[in-house]
Amino acid sequence: MPLQNHEEIFQKKVDREVRIEPRDWMPDQYRKTLIRQISQHAHSEIVGMLPEGNWITRAPSLRRKATLIAKVQDEAGHGLYLYSAAETLGITRDEMIRQLHVGKAKYSSIFNYPTPSWADMGAIGWLVDGAAIMNQVPLCRASYGPYSRAMIRICKEESFHQRQGFEILLTLSTGSDAQRQMCQDAIDRWWWPSIMMFGPNDDSSPNTAQSMKWKIKRFTNDELRQRFVDICAEQVKILGMNLPDPELKWNQERGHFDFGPINWDEFWNVVNGNGPCNKERLEARVKAHEDGAWVREAAVAYANKRKTDPRQATAPSSSHFEAGQSLLK
Amino acid sequence: MNLLKKFYYGDLPEQKASANDPSLTGEGREGAAAWPLWEIFIRSKQGLDHKHVGSLHATDAQMAMENARDVYTRRQEGVSIWVVESRHVHASNPDDAESFYDPANDKVYRHPTFYDLPDELKHM
Amino acid sequence: MTPNQPINISTNQLFNYTLHLADNNLILGHRNSEWTGHGPVLEQDIALSNIALDLVGQARNFYQYAAQLKNDGSTEDTFAYLRDANEFKNVLLVEQSNGDWGKTILRQFLFSVYQYYLYQQLEKCSDRTIASITEKALKEITYHIRWSSEWVIRLGDGTIESHARMNNALHELSEFTDELFIPASYEIEIARQGIMVDPVFINARWREKVEAILREATLPFLSEDNNKQSLSGKEGQHTENLIHILSEMQSLQRAYPGCEW
Numbered sequence: 181m182p183l184q185n186h187e188e189i190f191q192k193k194v195d196r197e198v199r200i201e202p203r204d205w206m207p208d209q210y211r212k213t214l215i216r217q218i219s220q221h222a223h224s225e226i227v228g229m230l231p232e233g234n235w236i237t238r239a240p241s242l243r244r245k246a247t248l249i250a251k252v253q254d255e256a257g258h259g260l261y262l263y264s265a266a267e268t269l270g271i272t273r274d275e276m277i278r279q280l281h282v283g284k285a286k287y288s289s290i291f292n293y294p295t296p297s298w299a300d301m302g303a304i305g306w307l308v309d310g311a312a313i314m315n316q317v318p319l320c321r322a323s324y325g326p327y328s329r330a331m332i333r334i335c336k337e338e339s340f341h342q343r344q345g346f347e348i349l350l351t352l353s354t355g356s357d358a359q360r361q362m363c364q365d366a367i368d369r370w371w372w373p374s375i376m377m378f379g380p381n382d383d384s385s386p387n388t389a390q391s392m393k394w395k396i397k398r399f400t401n402d403e404l405r406q407r408f409v410d411i412c413a414e415q416v417k418i419l420g421m422n423l424p425d426p427e428l429k430w431n432q433e434r435g436h437f438d439f440g441p442i443n444w445d446e447f448w449n450v451v452n453g454n455g456p457c458n459k460e461r462l463e464a465r466v467k468a469h470e471d472g473a474w475v476r477e478a479a480v481a482y483a484n485k486r487k488t489d490p491r492q493a494t495a496p497s498s499s500h501f502e503a504g505q506s507l508l509k
Numbered sequence: 510m511n512l513l514k515k516f517y518y519g520d521l522p523e524q525k526a527s528a529n530d531p532s533l534t535g536e537g538r539e540g541a542a543a544w545p546l547w548e549i550f551i552r553s554k555q556g557l558d559h560k561h562v563g564s565l566h567a568t569d570a571q572m573a574m575e576n577a578r579d580v581y582t583r584r585q586e587g588v589s590i591w592v593v594e595s596r597h598v599h600a601s602n603p604d605d606a607e608s609f610y611d612p613a614n615d616k617v618y619r620h621p622t623f624y625d626l627p628d629e630l631k632h633m
Numbered sequence: 634m635t636p637n638q639p640i641n642i643s644t645n646q647l648f649n650y651t652l653h654l655a656d657n658n659l660i661l662g663h664r665n666s667e668w669t670g671h672g673p674v675l676e677q678d679i680a681l682s683n684i685a686l687d688l689v690g691q692a693r694n695f696y697q698y699a700a701q702l703k704n705d706g707s708t709e710d711t712f713a714y715l716r717d718a719n720e721f722k723n724v725l726l727v728e729q730s731n732g733d734w735g736k737t738i739l740r741q742f743l744f745s746v747y748q749y750y751l752y753q754q755l756e757k758c759s760d761r762t763i764a765s766i767t768e769k770a771l772k773e774i775t776y777h778i779r780w781s782s783e784w785v786i787r788l789g790d791g792t793i794e795s796h797a798r799m800n801n802a803l804h805e806l807s808e809f810t811d812e813l814f815i816p817a818s819y820e821i822e823i824a825r826q827g828i829m830v831d832p833v834f835i836n837a838r839w840r841e842k843v844e845a846i847l848r849e850a851t852l853p854f855l856s857e858d859n860n861k862q863s864l865s866g867k868e869g870q871h872t873e874n875l876i877h878i879l880s881e882m883q884s885l886q887r888a889y890p891g892c893e894w
Contacts, residue, residue, distance in 0.1 A: 204603045226675070233670035237663060237878075240885040240894035241710045242696070245666075246689045252669050253682035257580055260675050264564040267546060273566065274543055298885055298894070330563070337584070348894075355892055464671070472673020474798065475734045476544065478791025483568035485790065544674070565676055568787075575780055576676040579683050 194395050199325040202268040210394055211269050213387070214324055216285075217396065218266040219276045223287035225259035227280075227461050231295040232304060240298060244348070248301065251341050258334045265326040281466050289447065290373050292455030299352055299359075299366035305345010307367070307374040307412065313338055314408045315378065318398035327396075346415070353419045360421075367416070368424045375439075376447045378405040406436050413437045545594055547573040549581055552589035559591050567592075647760065647828065648702040649722065649819035652712065653867060654763075655695030656723035659713060661744060662688030663878060664731055673734050680780060684741065687773040694766045701762075714886035718875045722817070725866040726809040728874040735788050735795065736802035742781035743806060746842050747813050749774050750835040758828050782846045789850025799852055807855040808862050813839070817867035 186205050193200065200206055229252050236252060239245035263273045279285035290308050295301070316338070319331040352363040379385055379401040391397040409428075416423050427440035449455070544566035550559035562581050567573035573592040581587065617623050626633070665685035672678025696709035726744055731737045752774060755767040788795040814836040816824070824831045844854050864870040885894065 201603070203600060229670035236666045236669055237881050238884055240714070240892075242659075242689065242693050242713055244894060245663075246686060246693070249666050249669060249682055249686050249689065253679055253686070254583070256670070256672075256675055256679045256682070257583065260565060260580055260679070261563055263675070267564065272543065333563075351893055356889065358889060359892060468671040468673070471671075472734065474792070474794050475673035475677075475788070478788050478795030479568040479572070480544065481795075482787040482791040483572075486569065566674065567676065571783065575783075576680065578776075579680040580676060583679075583683070 191393075194323045194393075197321075197323075197395075199328065200323050201325045209390075210396075213391065213394070213396065214327065215266055215269050215271050217391075218262055218269075218327055218330075219271070219279070220286050220288070222259045222262035222266060222276065223280045223285055224291065225255045225262060227287045227291045227465060229255045229259075230461055230464050231291055231293070231457075232301060234295050235298060235301050238298070239301075244301075247344055251305075251344060254337055254341070258337070261330040261333055265324075265330040268326045277469065281462070281469065283453070283462070286451065288377060289450040289455060290377050291461060292450050292458045293369065293373055294456050297362050297366060299349065299362040300370070302345050302348030302352060302363065303366035303370040305341055305343075306349055306415070307345075307370045308377070309338065309341045309345060310412065311374045311377040311408055313342060314404050318404075319396075321395070321398060323395035349419055349421075353421060363419070364421050367419075367421050371424050372443065372446075373450075375405055375409060376442060378402070378408065380444070380447075381442075409437050409439050544568050545596070547577075548593045548595050548598055549573075549577045550591040550593070551577070551581055551587040553586055554588055559589065562586075564595060570594075644702055646819040646822040646826075648699055649817075650823050650829070651695050651699040651702060651763070653722035653817070653819065655692045655699060655712065656721050657692075657727055657744075657748075658688045658695065659692035660721070660723045660875070660878060661727035661741070662686070662692060663882060664727065664729075665737070665741070667731055668734075668737065677734075681737070684777050684780070687770075687777070691766070691770045691773070694770075698762050698766065710886070714883045718871050718879055719869040721866075721871065721875060721879070722869060723866050723875070724809070724812050725862060725864060725872055726806065726813065728866065728872060728878060729806065729809060730874055732802060732805065733798055735798040736805060738781055738784045738788065739799065739802045740806055741777060742785050742846070743810055743843065745774055745777040745781055747835065747839050749778055750838045750842075751832070754830045754835070760828050763828070785846055785852075786850040789847070789852040796851065799850065803847075803852060803855065810855060812862060812866060815865070815867075817865065820867070 187207055190200070190204075190206060190210075193204075200210075232248065232255075233252050236245065236248050239248050263276060266276060267273060276285065280287065290311075295304070313335065316331055316335050320328055320335055322328045322331065349363055349367075352359040382388060382400045382402045385401055388397060388400055392400070413423065413428060413430075425440045427438060429438055430436075431438045450458070453459075545568070546564050547567055548564050549562050551562050552559045565573065565576050565580055567576050570592055573594075574590055577590045577592055578587075582590070662685045665681050665688065669678065669682045669685065672681060692713075693709050696712045699712060700707045700709060724744075726740060729736075729740060749771070752767040752771050755763055756771060758764050758767075785799070789799045790796070814832045816832050820829070820832060823829045847854050864872065866872075866875075886892075
């Protein structure tokens with residue numbers, strides 16, 4: 181079948197909302213776009229563990245400690261689901277990780293900002309996860325089956341993250357002066373980076389049109405950003421805090437909040453590696469990977485020994501422990 | 510036209526088809542230590558089928574099973590797990606879809622609505 | 634146990650013992666959670682974080698019971714965040730630094746096996762709250778043993794490098810295993826009351842299981858008389874490791890006293 185026909189059939193399927201599955205024909209550019217987007221998304225989850233992981237050992241109550249571990253662990257899970265989805269497109273996880281480590285693959289710039297205070301755990305949950313959810317919900321209907329399924333699972337799990345963050349801020353907002361100060365300061369630092377998470381304005385986002393035609397994306401960056409601003413402008417009132425934008429005000433005519441200009445120079449500066457923590461974040465990932473190399477090798481070596489040794493054709497046995505079969509809690 | 514020749518998930522050949530393409534195999538030390546991919550199926554409760562939930566990496570079946578427990582059942586999603594190394598899954602080719610599934614199109618008599626019966630007939 | 638029961642000497646020993654159980658779990662859970670985001674492979678990062686969560690959860694159950702026994706307005710958080718190192722009763726093993734992945738795994742394995750046999754006894758003990766906490770915890774611990782023993786075997790019998798690293802870890806940690814079986818004053822007291830058996834009783838079973846796994850891992854066993862450590866964590870004498878853990882863990886509560894978080 182000529183290429184032209186393949187493309188036509190493919191687009192018709194997408195138009196009819198038929199999901200594309202791994203072994204279906206797809207344009208090379210579609211595959212490449214997905215690999216780029218899904219792996220970036222996966223890297224963001226993994227790098228995103230670091231700024232919050234910072235506070236696991238300092239969480240101020242046992243309840244906060246447990247929920248923060250659970251949340252950061254969920255991010256590892258989400259990264260894993262996404263790497264798996266990308267692997268269906270013919271790239272290995274090792275290769276994606278290599279691309280991250282050599283700086284070829286990007287991750288969300290938001291994680292290059294520091295987390296100097298406990299209130300940052302709240303602000304990240306409310307604003308950063310909030311913005312992420314806004315982006316992710318439409319991706320549950322992305323045209324590529326494995327991506328959409330991963331996103332459905334992620335969105336289901338993610339709902340507690342934002343609530344957890346808001347609850348942290350809410351507690352601070354009714355606390356001591358120092359805590360209220362902490363709360364406002366975190367909101368001030370995270371607000372603009374969060375609304376930058378939606379990416380460049382539509383008129384300078386060249387890939388958006390094609391991604392929408394392929395139904396990888398459903399809404400433009402600016403549409404999602406506006407929706408996010410509208411929601412946060414209301415939610416912040418419950419905290420009794422302010423969003424750091426003097427131009428933020430309700431526009432009756434548009435039926436939306438107007439907001440001030442975004443500092444795109446800062447955005448591109450961080451994207452291009454000059455954010456406050458780009459270097460630390462990447463170094464932490466590379467170090468974890470390199471320190472773990474001997475572990476990964478040993479596990480492979482052990483499995484190979486077992487395969488070639490006919491007397492020990494089994495994996496390490498748990499039969500030493502009577503109750504070893506209760507695998508699932 | 511070579512666009513269809515890809516290294517597909519769920520259909521990995523015994524020897525890596527893409528061994529000559531470094532972008533697909535990883536490199537150096539990592540290449541040797543790459544952990545195989547496994548497909549994970551979970552039964553969410555007794556009486557239901559196992560359902561494919563995703564994949565993960567592990568060096569042997571035992572580890573795959575435990576990883577599946579830790580990764581895919583953090584919220585009590587399962588009562589039973591199957592793991593299958595991805596390269597052992599044989600998948601039908603979507604190009605064969607017509608010959609595979611379309612012939613069933615005209616066998617409407619396999620569906621209960623094909624049979625015209627009076628409404629008074631109950632319990633059938 | 635009713636919450637209003639006055640503290641007498643025997644409740645006091647039970648209280649100390651409950652804190653001891655809680656502290657072991659909290660400190661090891663804390664140590665394990667230091668790995669979250671830094672594991673050798675994503676799947677194992679998740680696995681160890683799960684164990685950390687289990688341990689913190691068990692700690693909270695014991696602290697809540699201790700708060701009931703104390704009955705003076707103490708909460709799980711005042712125990713975790715407002716006591717000094719010399720009031721912590723965890724064994725030295727759990728506060729040791731993470732080292733490499735091998736040492737962390739081995740520490741978990743040595744502790745989980747101890748915990749398993751200990752809790753098997755506690756599950757049957759006369760104190761109903763401790764019995765029910767340990768019964769629930771045993772399901773988790775069973776998995777911790779399974780997971781950690783498989784990794785001990787994999788790494789011990791993996792590559793030359795991994796074998797050497799495990800040997801090293803064994804050397805570093807064996808100094809701290811005897812303490813598990815030397816009863817503290819409160820353990821002797823509650824054993825006398827029949828709440829709990831003497832830890833010496835568990836020693837033989839622990840040794841047997843640990844030995845079996847180490848053998849499969851092609852690792853040498855800990856020598857019988859390696860009691861080189863003169864400190865007793867159970868009695869509040871700790872290595873510097875615990876000071877560092879607490880100054881990090883308690884920093885916010887100490888810097889802003891009396892706040893809700």
